[in-house]
Amino acid sequence: MSWTEERVELLKKMWGEGQSASQIAKELGGVTRNAVIGKVHRLGLSNRSGGGGTTAKAAPAKDADAKPAAPKPAKKPAPEPTPEPATAAEPAAKSEPKPEPAPRPSNVTPLRKAIVPAGQPLPPQPSANEISPEALAKQSEVERHAKRLTLMELTERTCKWPIGDPATEDFYFCGLPVQQGKPYCEAHVGVAFQPMSSRRDRKR
DNA sequence: CCCTGATTCGC
DNA sequence: GCGAATCAGG
Numbered sequence: 001m002s003w004t005e006e007r008v009e010l011l012k013k014m015w016g017e018g019q020s021a022s023q024i025a026k027e028l029g030g031v032t033r034n035a036v037i038g039k040v041h042r043l044g045l046s047n048r049s050g051g052g053g054t055t056a057k058a059a060p061a062k063d064a065d066a067k068p069a070a071p072k073p074a075k076k077p078a079p080e081p082t083p084e085p086a087t088a089a090e091p092a093a094k095s096e097p098k099p100e101p102a103p104r105p106s107n108v109t110p111l112r113k114a115i116v117p118a119g120q121p122l123p124p125q126p127s128a129n130e131i132s133p134e135a136l137a138k139q140s141e142v143e144r145h146a147k148r149l150t151l152m153e154l155t156e157r158t159c160k161w162p163i164g165d166p167a168t169e170d171f172y173f174c175g176l177p178v179q180q181g182k183p184y185c186e187a188h189v190g191v192a193f194q195p196m197s198s199r200r201d202r203k204r
Numbered sequence: 205c206c207c208t209g210a211t212t213c214g215c
Numbered sequence: 216g217c218g219a220a221t222c223a224g225g
Binding site: 020021022033037038040041046155157158 | 206207208209210211
């Protein structure tokens with residue numbers, strides 16, 4: 001793969017949005033995150049203003065050879081004053097052709113404290129409804145030693161199964177290692193992906 | 205362990 | 216210019 005204008009543009013866009021190099025690499029395809037980072041540097045668009053990013057220590061200092069300092073004027077118009085969209089989550093999918101069809105169980109909205117009017121209509125806890133007794137058992141058992149991750153701590157290999165009441169402090173995500181490809185751990189995959197047949201009217 | 209970006213350097 | 220290997224940190 002080569003850096004066509006289109007790809008470079010997508011790279012710029014995503015990098016600007018604060019996407020990580022690995023995410024960008026995955027989106028682009030055909031390149032590794034190293035390639036992305038390398039390109040980013042070559043393009044001169046390194047430091048993103050704020051950042052969620054981690055690590056940004058520029059201090060090689062390992063090789064004793066002193067480089068006569070780079071005479072880099074580096075004119076950075078210093079764009080984006082504060083482009084951060086307050087909204088916590090959201091990969092900012094504007095016109096994404098592929099908006100991640102990850103079949104969520106239901107609620108995935110841990111915004112603030114109470115998004116639910118403290119009334120009754122609590123979002124149906126996916127774990128609740130009638131499901132295979134075995135799966136349920138396994139689920140509750142697993143949930144006891146869940147890693148209890150927050151929204152921000154989720155990655156592609158942490159189970160994204162919501163546990164608890166989103167309107168409460170007692171809300172978190174499973175966080176256990178996901179099953180290859182799936183968004184949930186084994187136990188939760190079991191209750192998340194069920195044949196419509198067995199799911200169809202089961203009690204109720 | 206997972207992840208992040210930064211740098212180096214042979215190609 | 217490119218990016219794997221490596222480094223450094225969370």
